[in-house]
Amino acid sequence: xxxxxxxxxxxxxxxxxxxxxxxxxxxxxxxxxxxxxxxxxxxxxxxxxxxxxxxxxxxxxxxxxxxxxxxxxxxxxxxxxxxxxxxxxxxxxxxxxxxxxxxxxxxxxxxxxxxxxxxxxxxxxxxxxxxxxxxx
Numbered sequence: 001x002x003x004x005x006x007x008x009x010x011x012x013x014x015x016x017x018x019x020x021x022x023x024x025x026x027x028x029x030x031x032x033x034x035x036x037x038x039x040x041x042x043x044x045x046x047x048x049x050x051x052x053x054x055x056x057x058x059x060x061x062x063x064x065x066x067x068x069x070x071x072x073x074x075x076x077x078x079x080x081x082x083x084x085x086x087x088x089x090x091x092x093x094x095x096x097x098x099x100x101x102x103x104x105x106x107x108x109x110x111x112x113x114x115x116x117x118x119x120x121x122x123x124x125x126x127x128x129x130x131x132x133x134x135x136x
Contacts, residue, residue, distance in 0.1 A: 005030060006051055010073070010097055012037060013045040015061055021045065027103040034074035035095040036087065036106060040064070046073050046080040069118060086111055087120070096122050 008031050015021040024044070025037070028051075037044075042064045048057040059073070059080030066084025074081050085091070087109040094106045104122035111118035 008032070008056065009049045009051070010035060011047045011049070012040070012073075012097065012099075013047070014041050014043070015045045016041075016043060024099050025097050025101045027097045027101045029095055029097070029103045032075075032095050034072055035097050036070050036072055036085070036091065037097050038070055039099055040071050040082075044082070046082070048075065048080065068115070086115065086118075098122075 007028050010025070010027050010029065010032075011023065012025045013021045014024055024041075029035070044059075044062050046057075046059045046062060047055060049055055055078075057075045057078050057080045059082065062073075062080070062082035064071070064084060065082065066086075068084045068086050070085055070087055072083045072085045074083070087094070087106060091109065092106055096104050096106050098104070102124065104124045107121040107123050109118070109120045
């Protein structure tokens, strides 16, 4: 019998909307120490939880550090940090979380020298777990 790996939820909130903020993305993925996020607003709050809902890491009101279509969220112990980035070769194969919660893998990235144009590819792959394997 194959043992299924535990997964994590990465939640990205826009804290400056409404009374308690607006959820931008909630993605379920393999455990990761860093992910890329597309199209983040100027400030976000990020929370990483295990499948049972226990908080693993948190970053509150993380501000934009660079004007870019992508940013990197990384975990440092129980903290989540944000860094603006223009992906490069070393980012290929990285997990990408999109607004809405879809999770994919960065397959290619190109941007113009003036950073006014970019082209990228993300691969999506899904599988369903059997009901018996879902956490209680």
